[in-house]
Each structure stands twice: as structure tokens, then as C-alpha cells.
Amino acid sequence: MLFELDRVTMERDGKVVLQDLSASLPKGASCVAGPSGSGKSTLLRLLNRLADPASGTVRYGGADVRERDPLELRREVCLVPQLPALLEGTVQDNIDFAAALAGVEPDVPRLLDLAGLDSSFADRTASKLSVGEQQRAMLARSLALEPRVLLLDEPTSALDEGTRGAVEATLLHLRERVDVSLVLVTHDLAQARRMADWVVRLDEGRMVGEGHVREQLAV
Ligand SMILES: Nc1ncnc2c1ncn2[C@@H]1O[C@H](COP(=O)(O)OP(=O)(O)OP(=O)(O)O)[C@@H](O)[C@H]1O
Numbered sequence: 001m002l003f004e005l006d007r008v009t010m011e012r013d014g015k016v017v018l019q020d021l022s023a024s025l026p027k028g029a030s031c032v033a034g035p036s037g038s039g040k041s042t043l044l045r046l047l048n049r050l051a052d053p054a055s056g057t058v059r060y061g062g063a064d065v066r067e068r069d070p071l072e073l074r075r076e077v078c079l080v081p082q083l084p085a086l087l088e089g090t091v092q093d094n095i096d097f098a099a100a101l102a103g104v105e106p107d108v109p110r111l112l113d114l115a116g117l118d119s120s121f122a123d124r125t126a127s128k129l130s131v132g133e134q135q136r137a138m139l140a141r142s143l144a145l146e147p148r149v150l151l152l153d154e155p156t157s158a159l160d161e162g163t164r165g166a167v168e169a170t171l172l173h174l175r176e177r178v179d180v181s182l183v184l185v186t187h188d189l190a191q192a193r194r195m196a197d198w199v200v201r202l203d204e205g206r207m208v209g210e211g212h213v214r215e216q217l218a219v
């Protein structure tokens, strides 16, 4: 398994938001599904140590994530947040920044292409992109880190149906071209069926089902 959560409990402001949660996420494309407020974003942030649980263990590649340096882990397991958060400047500036963190020389046209953007986007001002374009620019920037795992928090929630389809196609195509695992958070079970092979279902901070999408989310 790529990730294992073992009896994880998480509190926020004195309220239990993940309760005694055990679940596994394999390599490939998996998703965390559940209604709003069920703890999906909270769970995702545990996977690369943006937060640590109050109790229980999170393992990545068989080892406790607390053994890993958080900054190094976050480059390897990269979270693309629910709302785009690009830096000032151009799309290229954003990609260069991430590549410098990873100590790599970015192939900007390739990264843009992987994210479903043509090369003219390199010189565009990040703040002047549409939300869908910003989400893809975030994806290009994340890919510049050459991550092993992308954590995608509701990557299409702000998009119309057509743009959502384009981002989904980009993500599906990405896995054919780059050796990267995806963990996708979604409240949309139809999207989970389209995008993932494995699902962990949450409700009110508890795991209420996990397994192959075709069994867990049969229509
Ligand atoms: N910073 C915070 N401080 C206090 N409580 C929080 C904080 N962030 C989230 N919570 C609470 O934790 C619970 C789980 O939140 P989380 O963001 O993980 O849900 P979610 O499943 O991602 O929901 P959504 O689909 O709306 O994004 C919610 O009850 C939420 O109110």
C-alpha cells in the first residue's frame, strides 16, 4: 500500500473531525469521497504532514511519516489545494519557483502540456487566468517538483462541466505519461467512478467503506 492510516484521530478546535480511522490507499489512482465536512481535506493533509494526527499513525511506503522531514516529504507528496493559490508573476515564474525548490531545471513547455495548457501560458500573469486555467497552472507547478504522489483536493469543484471534463482528461492522460500516483478528494461519486480505481469513503470523520471503486460505488 502507498498510504496506510492506522487508528487516526484528529481534533480541530476541540471537535473530533477524524475518529479512530483506519484506511489504505494503493499506488495508482485512488480517491477519498464523502459529503461536505466529512473530513476529506483533513485526511489529505495528514498524508504529507501538513498536519499530524492527535493519535494513530500515518504510513507512506510502509514507514511512519513522522520519520520524514516535512518539507522533503511535501515535495515528494505534493498537495494541490482546493482553491488555487498561485504566486504573483507569470505562470513561468510559478513553475521556476517550484523547480528551484526541488533543485531541478524545469521543462516549462512540457510541464504546461502535461497540465493541459499550451506554451503561450508561460508568459501569462497568474492572477489574470480563469479559475480553471489557474487550477491547471497549479498542476503544472506541482509537476515541476517531480512528485511521486499528487494529492488533489476537489480539483474540479469550481469548474463548469466542460472545463471539468478537460481537467479530468488531463489527469487521466497524465498517468499514462508520468509515473505518479493520484489521491483525489471528491464529493462527486460519479467523478470517483470516472477517475479512480480505489475509494475510501468517509462520513462524519469515520471510514464507512473502502475498496475497489467498481465494488464500493456500483451503480
Ligand atoms: N481550521 C479549522 N478549524 C476548525 N475546524 C475545522 C477547520 N478546518 C476544518 N474544520 C472542521 O473539520 C471538519 C472536516 O472538515 P474538512 O475540511 O476536512 O471537510 P471536507 O470533507 O473536506 O469538506 P468539503 O467537502 O466541504 O471540503 C468540518 O466539521 C470542519 O468544520
Ligand SMILES: [Mg+2]
Binding pocket: 040, 041, 042, 082, 153
Ligand atoms: Mg474539503
